[in-house]
Amino acid sequence: MNPDCYHIPVMLDECLAGLNIKPDGTYIDLTYGGGGHSKEIIKHLSAKGHLYGFDQDLDAMKGAMEDERFTFVRSNFRYIKNWMQYYGVEQVDGILADLGVSSHHLDEGGRGFSFRYDAPLDMRMNQAGKVSAKNIVAEYSEEQLADILYYYGELKQSRRIASAIVKARNKGDIATTGQLAEVVSPMLGFDREKKDLARVFQALRIEVNGEMKVLKEMLANATDILAPGGRLVIMTYHSLEDRIVKNHIKGNDKDNRDSQDAHSMIFGQTKTALRAINKNVITASPEELTSNPRSRSAKLRIAEKK
Ligand SMILES: C[S@@+](CC[C@H](N)C(=O)[O-])C[C@H]1O[C@@H](n2cnc3c(N)ncnc32)[C@H](O)[C@@H]1O
Known part of the structure; x- marks a missing residue:
């Protein structure tokens, strides 16, 4: 390093x-x-x-x-x-x-902080932490997800994104950054897709680490x-x-x-x-x-x- x-x-x-x-x-x-x-x-x-x-x-x-x-x-x-x-x-x-x-967190693809790399949906700053972004995406209620996206990601379309996550996880695990990006991208503004995707990731990261x-x-x-x-x-x-x-x-x-x-x-x-x-x-x-x-x-x- x-x-x-x-x-x-x-x-x-x-x-x-x-x-x-x-x-x-x-x-x-x-x-x-x-x-x-x-x-x-x-x-x-x-x-x-x-x-x-x-x-x-x-x-x-x-x-x-x-x-x-x-x-x-x-x-x-x-x-x-x-x-x-x-x-x-x-x-x-x-x-x-x-x-x-x-x-370093964002550039180190394997840590799952960024949608620039396809990696396990992790986002723990402390590698020994018990909760990862994958757990949150799999286990939180639709309402809890919407709240996180709204308050920590400042995303107006938080409810639609949360609903897309819940629909997708009912069909199969969302385990990687790439899978999450694929699920939420259609809900994001065409002209601001990257910015909003960064906000989705930021919101989850804040929750994972209890910031x-x-x-x-x-x-x-x-x-x-x-x-x-x-x-x-x-x-x-x-x-x-x-x-x-x-x-x-x-x-x-x-x-x-x-x-x-x-x-x-x-x-x-x-x-x-x-x-x-x-x-x-x-x-x-x-x-x-x-x-x-x-x-x-x-x-x-x-x-x-x-
Ligand atoms: C923005 S970076 C700091 C960069 C540093 N000032 C520099 O110039 O290199 C934030 C760092 O704080 C650590 N960090 C964030 N929240 C923390 C917490 N609650 N306890 C301990 N470390 C934390 C992260 O792991 C990360 O390495």
């Missing part, structure tokens, strides 16, 4: 600036991937500084950098707090998350372990994810209001643990938008622990 081809990091300078790195500090990159962000973060650390890199994917672990100031943690980032307890770290100075899948749920858990746990003045830097690629991050920073999300460590309620008003550094969401520069297509849907939010 060539680490240079794994993934081109998105908004690298903006993320680095957002972390506001102290050379002796402790930092966490929750989405190591090809290490694009981690390799830059570590350049700013002294011999006393330390970086923890999380990724649930075995491929990311295989390519992880070696450095005395770096520790790779192969785990879902929802467990960030437990892992830091395990390493005896009470507070950290900055946490970065660059959400979603890497280019919205783990994001909420991670935000609450990450906020708890930030030191005062510590930075939370989160990059999203989906409007629902961005809304979750924005609401978390404002202290508006119900799930995180329940976390007494992160936010506490006073007379019905939320006292937030975070202060937004950027009032408006940050997007990639015009140069990056031209050179790195993945940056087009990226939205960056930076907050500081009070």
Whole structure:
């Protein structure tokens, strides 16, 4: 595996600036991937500084950098707090998350993330995960499928696509990316077939990996372990994810209001643990938008622990 081809990091300078790195500090990159962000973060650390890199994917672990100031943690980032307890770290100075899948996932045909390759319908970021896209397509009700396609894929024709899937699976297994594409393609707009197909795949991937749920858990746990003045830097690629991050920073999300460590309620008003550094969401520069297509849907939010 060539680490240079794994993934081109998105908004690298903006993320680095957002972390506001102290050379002796402790930092966490929750989405190591090809290490694009981690390799830059570590350049700013002294011999006393330390970086923890999380990724649930075995491929990311295989390519992880070696450095005395770096520790790779192969785990879902929802467990960030437990892992830091395990390493005896009470507070950290900055946490970065660059959400979603890497280019490696999409380019590695056998993982089933992309309709560009015919492969088993898998889509698990964690190869040891119990649920694959094939299970979801085979077992979810038509209504559940329609909801996933609507909310995670933002597809207007979600009901028709779900109905086509159920009709096809009654005749035989939908086991490969190619079979799924064949079943849903007639339901997609002729002029936007590829875009909509990508949205069908995206919706299933989000469900397979429980991405919205783990994001909420991670935000609450990450906020708890930030030191005062510590930075939370989160990059999203989906409007629902961005809304979750924005609401978390404002202290508006119900799930995180329940976390007494992160936010506490006073007379019905939320006292937030975070202060937004950027009032408006940050997007990639015009140069990056031209050179790195993945940056087009990226939205960056930076907050500081009070
Ligand atoms: C967009 S890529 C990160 C790319 C990285 N910043 C770089 O420049 O190389 C996201 C990575 O996070 C990992 N990931 C996504 N969700 C995760 C989760 N809940 N727990 C752990 N790793 C996760 C994926 O496996 C993927 O490798």
